[in-house]
Amino acid sequence: MNLPPRQRSPLNLIRPDGPRPNATMFNSYNNILNTTALKFAATHPGTKAMVFDTFSFLSSVLDNPASYGITNTTNYCPNYDAPDIDTNYAAYGCQPIPEYFWYNTGHITYHTHEILAKELADSSMTEAEKTPQASSSLDILEVALAPEMPATHAEEKDLERQGGTGTVPPLKWNGANDPDNPLNWSKRKKNLHVFTPALISFSATLGSSLIAPSLPFLSHTFHVSSTVAILPLSTYVLALALGPLLAAPLSESLGRKPVYLISVPLGCLFTLGCGFSQNMWSLCILRFFAGMAYSPALAIGAGSIADCFTAERRASPSAWYIMSPFLGPALGPVIGSFVTVRKSWRWTQWTLIFFSIFAFLPLLLTSETLHSRILKRRAKSLDQLLPPSPPLAAKIHLLLTVTLLRPIHMLFTEPIVAFLSLYVAFNFSVLFSFFAAFPFVFETVYSFDTEQSGLVFLAIGIGCFLAILTVLLCDRYLYQPLVERSHDKGNSGIVAPEYRLYPAMLGSFGLPVGLFWFAWSAREGVHWIVPVIGAVPFAWGNLSVFIASANYLIDTYQASTGASALAANGLLRYILGAVFPLFTLQMYENLGTSWATSLLAFIVVAMLPVPWVLWIWGKQIRSGSAYDTIKA
Numbered sequence: 001m002n003l004p005p006r007q008r009s010p011l012n013l014i015r016p017d018g019p020r021p022n023a024t025m026f027n028s029y030n031n032i033l034n035t036t037a038l039k040f041a042a043t044h045p046g047t048k049a050m051v052f053d054t055f056s057f058l059s060s061v062l063d064n065p066a067s068y069g070i071t072n073t074t075n076y077c078p079n080y081d082a083p084d085i086d087t088n089y090a091a092y093g094c095q096p097i098p099e100y101f102w103y104n105t106g107h108i109t110y111h112t113h114e115i116l117a118k119e120l121a122d123s124s125m126t127e128a129e130k131t132p133q134a135s136s137s138l139d140i141l142e143v144a145l146a147p148e149m150p151a152t153h154a155e156e157k158d159l160e161r162q163g164g165t166g167t168v169p170p171l172k173w174n175g176a177n178d179p180d181n182p183l184n185w186s187k188r189k190k191n192l193h194v195f196t197p198a199l200i201s202f203s204a205t206l207g208s209s210l211i212a213p214s215l216p217f218l219s220h221t222f223h224v225s226s227t228v229a230i231l232p233l234s235t236y237v238l239a240l241a242l243g244p245l246l247a248a249p250l251s252e253s254l255g256r257k258p259v260y261l262i263s264v265p266l267g268c269l270f271t272l273g274c275g276f277s278q279n280m281w282s283l284c285i286l287r288f289f290a291g292m293a294y295s296p297a298l299a300i301g302a303g304s305i306a307d308c309f310t311a312e313r314r315a316s317p318s319a320w321y322i323m324s325p326f327l328g329p330a331l332g333p334v335i336g337s338f339v340t341v342r343k344s345w346r347w348t349q350w351t352l353i354f355f356s357i358f359a360f361l362p363l364l365l366t367s368e369t370l371h372s373r374i375l376k377r378r379a380k381s382l383d384q385l386l387p388p389s390p391p392l393a394a395k396i397h398l399l400l401t402v403t404l405l406r407p408i409h410m411l412f413t414e415p416i417v418a419f420l421s422l423y424v425a426f427n428f429s430v431l432f433s434f435f436a437a438f439p440f441v442f443e444t445v446y447s448f449d450t451e452q453s454g455l456v457f458l459a460i461g462i463g464c465f466l467a468i469l470t471v472l473l474c475d476r477y478l479y480q481p482l483v484e485r486s487h488d489k490g491n492s493g494i495v496a497p498e499y500r501l502y503p504a505m506l507g508s509f510g511l512p513v514g515l516f517w518f519a520w521s522a523r524e525g526v527h528w529i530v531p532v533i534g535a536v537p538f539a540w541g542n543l544s545v546f547i548a549s550a551n552y553l554i555d556t557y558q559a560s561t562g563a564s565a566l567a568a569n570g571l572l573r574y575i576l577g578a579v580f581p582l583f584t585l586q587m588y589e590n591l592g593t594s595w596a597t598s599l600l601a602f603i604v605v606a607m608l609p610v611p612w613v614l615w616i617w618g619k620q621i622r623s624g625s626a627y628d629t630i631k632a
Helices: 023-043 054-063 114-124 153-161 187-209 212-222 231-254 256-275 280-294 296-308 315-342 345-363 371-381 392-413 415-445 450-455 458-488 497-521 529-579 581-607 609-623
Strands: 101-104 107-113 140-142
Touching: 187 231, 187 256, 187 280, 187 296, 187 315, 187 345, 187 415, 212 231, 212 280, 212 315, 212 345, 212 415, 212 450, 231 256, 231 280, 231 296, 231 392, 231 529, 231 581, 256 280, 256 296, 256 345, 280 296, 296 315, 296 529, 315 345, 315 415, 315 450, 315 458, 315 529, 392 415, 392 529, 415 450, 415 529, 415 581, 415 609, 458 497, 458 529, 497 529, 497 581, 497 609, 529 581, 529 609
Parallel strands: none
Antiparallel strands: 101 107, 107 140
16 A cells, blocks of 8 residues: 555546546546646656556556565555554555555546646646645545546447446456456466577577677678678677567567567577578678567567566566577687588578477467456457557557657666666677677687587586576576565565665676686686686686666566666677677787787676665665655
8 A cells, every 4th residue: 555645636537427438438537647647747857647448447456566665555655644654654554656646436546746636637628627636745546547437329339238337347357366467367377478488589699699609600701800790790789789678568469478478489480591692781681680570589578478477476587588699699609610620601590490389389379468468358259348549659669669760769868877887788788799709719719610619618608507506596596585574564675776785796706807817818828718718707707797787677667667677788788799799809819819808808707896885875865866866
């Protein structure tokens, strides 16, 4: 139960003594709410613009109130005008939460800013209908859905056909144990929906590095420089940065499974064309579109897992899923080196198709996981009247302002997002620079052939497994006890997000250790296994920092803007990952292995304090955010 504001004077779009709205009225109010909210959010950073169709939104709150922080759905917070309510809320059975939703005797309220209240009032009500809006400390608007209005003649026909009573029936689960709810699926079925997105994500990122051992062959085949030969790798990685920005909103509209079903075959077609390319530019263009097609799994895989697991049960499946996009780049050179030598560089592309088909097959056994799509599909099968959808203009506006512009805005205005994203992106870029550096170093110093150089990347895979183990141990023995303690104190398991940073603080030391180790051991007179081992702590630190940072961003910005924070992180990560390989060879040729790698290590050392600074001063930094952040 949230703590309601004092001196509340609700603005009711429908008068309390008026009739309950029907579908026609909901359509009108949806247009007003969506258009005005998006217009307001576009000019006021930090505002949470919620675009929704009314019944679908209200049903989602009623079906799973706990996900909105509602722990008591029976009545309003009692005595909310008590003098000590702000400091002694627990005594009144209240819990303050970031989202201001609650349910009481059949109606839902939601809050936005006071300025939006005036705009909504001016655009939707006559002067006689306007209710004065009293200012409050939270600057909110309450929109209440009140008594019933008779349906139109056409709507009455529809409702008679389905046994309705004059209102659009809410789309909701049939109780907490509804078997159609992905949260209630069997463990085996849930695991299938973790394994499948992970396998597709692995294939998508495998495609980035599978071509890495072929770079000298591309240079020879197309008569281009070694730098130009890297472009097919860079264009693919760049596409992995841009594709998720479009895939995420598509999945929320069409559902998760249709996006998977369309994207993987499309990626296979573009990859097939890559293998038949007759010049460098056609290869680069087709690689870019292949990356765009494969990229949705990187954006919506985490959403599929969130659909199937509650927050308390999500750590382990999320960790295994997150590992897959890191294993792909690590194992790509291993596979690609053997394919290139024993077949040709063209077969590296066709090999990706085989992996994609293997990942696609279990997808045929999966089900849709997006809750709203499942409910709508079930309602349609039962011949129920579906809630109205937001207008197309509102959807496009949401895509532009929230999905595309907000991540960029956060990247430049939010210190937490900016520094964590830069830290993670640089580490990730060093990993991608290894695609050019490892073959150069081991072929120059140790006279490795292409296949032997590819096997070196197995060290990266070992480091990734160690990172997953670290994250799981930190969650089990450091974070979960804090969650249990919070439950015992009646705080609903809320824990300060800084406690998510344990793996990042540990991993921050592994990054420079691994780089300096590699830098000064890769030389004549030192066995080749020594620099190979040095790659392990780097890979361990890299993935540990990434997972901890992702958890920290989600916990800090929560559902409202957490996805945008992660999108900003991913955008910068893959853009830098696309750029770094382009100058890696020149850097190693001019500086030498020791100083080129040491330069990267020194930069990593300079960034090492980032998780530690957030651990110490994270709460103060969060309090100055323009966006809504957790108050723990």
